Amino acid sequence: MDEHKYLLLERDLPKSWYNVIPDLPAPFPPPLNPATGQPANPGDLEAIFPVALIEQEVSGAPAVPIPEPVREVLGAWRPTPLCRARRLEKALGTPAKVFYKNEGVSPAGSHKLNTSLPQAYFNKEQGVRRLATETGAGQWGSALAFACQVFGLECMVYMVKCSYFQKPHRRTMMECWGANCIPSPSDRTQAGRSVLAQDPECPGSLGIAISEAVEDAALRKDTNYSLGSVLNHVLLHQTVIGQEAIAQMKLAGAFPDVVIGCCGGGSNFAGLAFPFVPLKAGGKKIRLVAVEPAACPTMTRGVYAYDFGDSSGMTPLLKMDTLGHTFIPAGIHAGGLRYHGMAPLVSLLHRSGVVEAVSYPQLKCFDAAIQFARAEGIIVAPETSHAVCCVIEEALKAKEEGKEKVILFNLSGHGHFDMAAYEKYLAGELSDYEHPEEKIREALAHLPKAG
Ligand SMILES: *Cc1c(COP(=O)(O)O)cnc(C)c1O
Numbered sequence: 251m252d253e254h255k256y257l258l259l260e261r262d263l264p265k266s267w268y269n270v271i272p273d274l275p276a277p278f279p280p281p282l283n284p285a286t287g288q289p290a291n292p293g294d295l296e297a298i299f300p301v302a303l304i305e306q307e308v309s310g311a312p313a314v315p316i317p318e319p320v321r322e323v324l325g326a327w328r329p330t331p332l333c334r335a336r337r338l339e340k341a342l343g344t345p346a347k348v349f350y351k352n353e354g355v356s357p358a359g360s361h362k363l364n365t366s367l368p369q370a371y372f373n374k375e376q377g378v379r380r381l382a383t384e385t386g387a388g389q390w391g392s393a394l395a396f397a398c399q400v401f402g403l404e405c406m407v408y409m410v411k412c413s414y415f416q417k418p419h420r421r422t423m424m425e426c427w428g429a430n431c432i433p434s435p436s437d438r439t440q441a442g443r444s445v446l447a448q449d450p451e452c453p454g455s456l457g458i459a460i461s462e463a464v465e466d467a468a469l470r471k472d473t474n475y476s477l478g479s480v481l482n483h484v485l486l487h488q489t490v491i492g493q494e495a496i497a498q499m500k501l502a503g504a505f506p507d508v509v510i511g512c513c514g515g516g517s518n519f520a521g522l523a524f525p526f527v528p529l530k531a532g533g534k535k536i537r538l539v540a541v542e543p544a545a546c547p548t549m550t551r552g553v554y555a556y557d558f559g560d561s562s563g564m565t566p567l568l569k570m571d572t573l574g575h576t577f578i579p580a581g582i583h584a585g586g587l588r589y590h591g592m593a594p595l596v597s598l599l600h601r602s603g604v605v606e607a608v609s610y611p612q613l614k615c616f617d618a619a620i621q622f623a624r625a626e627g628i629i630v631a632p633e634t635s636h637a638v639c640c641v642i643e644e645a646l647k648a649k650e651e652g653k654e655k656v657i658l659f660n661l662s663g664h665g666h667f668d669m670a671a672y673e674k675y676l677a678g679e680l681s682d683y684e685h686p687e688e689k690i691r692e693a694l695a696h697l698p699k700a701g
Pocket residue numbers: 360361362389390478479480512513514515516517518519586587631633634662663664
């Protein structure tokens with residue numbers, strides 16, 4: 251029988267996270283204090299982050315140990331399976347071999363528990379009682395809700411309003427795990443109230459929800475803030491994916507020619523791709539491809555500049571690919587890919603040519619997701635459908651060229667809570683949205699001075 255999956259044992263779960271910082275082709279531009287334009291003082295972050303995570307944010311160590319209590323919880327579903335999409339290959343008639351790392355097998359249904367668990371753990375260790383966060387489509391909020399439940403913390407989630415109403419069951423999931431979830435913009439914070447005063451019908455954005463959660467954490471002594479993507483320590487925590495994948499590809503007797511992941515803030519892509527960066531630098535021929543939606547084209551149409559991480563300008567400035575912190579994307583269904591910026595580490599690797607970026611409109615992505623579902627059975631998250639779209643393109647290109655290419659992608663999550671989006675797609679009610687150039691230019695005009 252042909253093999254379909256390559257499995258590791260629980261004891262093979264990596265003991266440390268891989269840190270890409272020492273392997274970067276250029277020095278990492280430090281976050282800046284927006285008031286002074288000088289590098290931010292790590293101490294300034296202590297109002298909202300625990301010391302252990304701030305240390306990881308700036309660490310130059312090649313590897314960072316994973317605490318045993320975190321490994322123990324992860325061990326319930328990790329190492330995740332590496333699968334071969336044989337039926338998809340056959341359906342496409344391609345000589346390419348397609349492999350995927352299935353992060354959808356976690357209790358929250360995505361890769362996000364890989365970082366929510368250590369984040370909750372390090373906060374608990376420092377005596378923090380409550381975490382505040384934002385969530386777009388709800389995957390991050392639910393992952394943090396479960397992690398807080400595991401380590402005994404309260405959890406407060408500001409959920410982008412359009413997703414809150416599109417995906418009510420994600421909220422119920424958070425409540426099952428003991429969290430509190432409200433739509434953002436809300437009247438609970440100054441940031442939310444000022445947006446509502448200008449536009450009572452505002453559908454919300456990740457930038458606004460981040461402002462609300464940061465304000466909540468900054469104003470309460472017992473509360474810290476937690477971010478599900480973008481920051482260095484988040485990407486670090488996701489590298490269990492790529493480390494496992496490298497070991498599993500060995501079991502499969504193959505090495506990828508191309509590694510693909512969808513990109514919102516960049517964490518699942520980085521988690522799979524970063525452990526391949528030193529192999530690429532060492533001479534292995536391998537392409538690392540980051541996929542984003544055409545409606546939020548941060549890497550393909552944004553600029554590489556210092557910008558705020560949130561919409562009201564409360565965070566330090568990060569050097570990243572950005573569409574401007576005032577950018578509010580269309581309400582596409584890949585809610586997790588609607589962030590105005592890109593992780594500074596992914597951005598740097600993109601701008602130095604180590605990582606390629608492509609973008610696709612949503613209809614083509616749903617098309618690809620349906621093809622994948624009919625071949626492989628798994629109905630992927632709308633975010634993940636962007637990676638699948640790129641995989642199918644690469645596999646068809648291999649067919650044209652008659653090449654036996656090896657493709658590896660991150661199946662970042664399942665789409666079981668996204669049936670409303672699939673329903674609309676199947677009913678022909680979804681449309682594509684290219685962000686107009688003048689709106690991008692307008693948002694970029696509001697970049698802070700330091701850029
Ligand atoms: C959150 C999420 C994403 C996007 O976030 P990244 O930080 O870019 O990984 C992609 N896929 C799924 C399933 C998600 O939940």
